[in-house]
Amino acid sequence: MDIAWQAAGETDNLPVTVFDSRQLSLGTGFEVLTAAKAAGQGKSMQEIIALLEDQISRTHVFAALETLEFLRRSGRMNAAISRLGELLQIKPLLKMFDGNPTTERARTHAKAIRRLVEFLKEAAPF
Numbered sequence: 001m002d003i004a005w006q007a008a009g010e011t012d013n014l015p016v017t018v019f020d021s022r023q024l025s026l027g028t029g030f031e032v033l034t035a036a037k038a039a040g041q042g043k044s045m046q047e048i049i050a051l052l053e054d055q056i057s058r059t060h061v062f063a064a065l066e067t068l069e070f071l072r073r074s075g076r077m078n079a080a081i082s083r084l085g086e087l088l089q090i091k092p093l094l095k096m097f098d099g100n101p102t103t104e105r106a107r108t109h110a111k112a113i114r115r116l117v118e119f120l121k122e123a124a125p126f
Contacts, residue, residue: 030059
């Protein structure tokens, strides 16, 4: 976020608003679409930000990782633990809501999918 503020401060040609999406990639993509649509409709920056804040309060992002390989490659998990997790068929589950990331784990692909469905039921508005 600090880099975004710094870059915005160095721009003189057009107004830049820095906004924390409080999301992961898919959630951020939905926010971009909402902002672009609202801008195309001529809404003001304040109106667009209000739309995004409302959307954030209703957006949940969940994911189940099929492998631990990329956690190992990124340095977030050491190789021995990664290999053990692969042998045990551990599937990391990631959740993001309103800037709050949480994680869980499941023992198999099928259990990970079941847990994702549970996440969906918990977050559903009905």
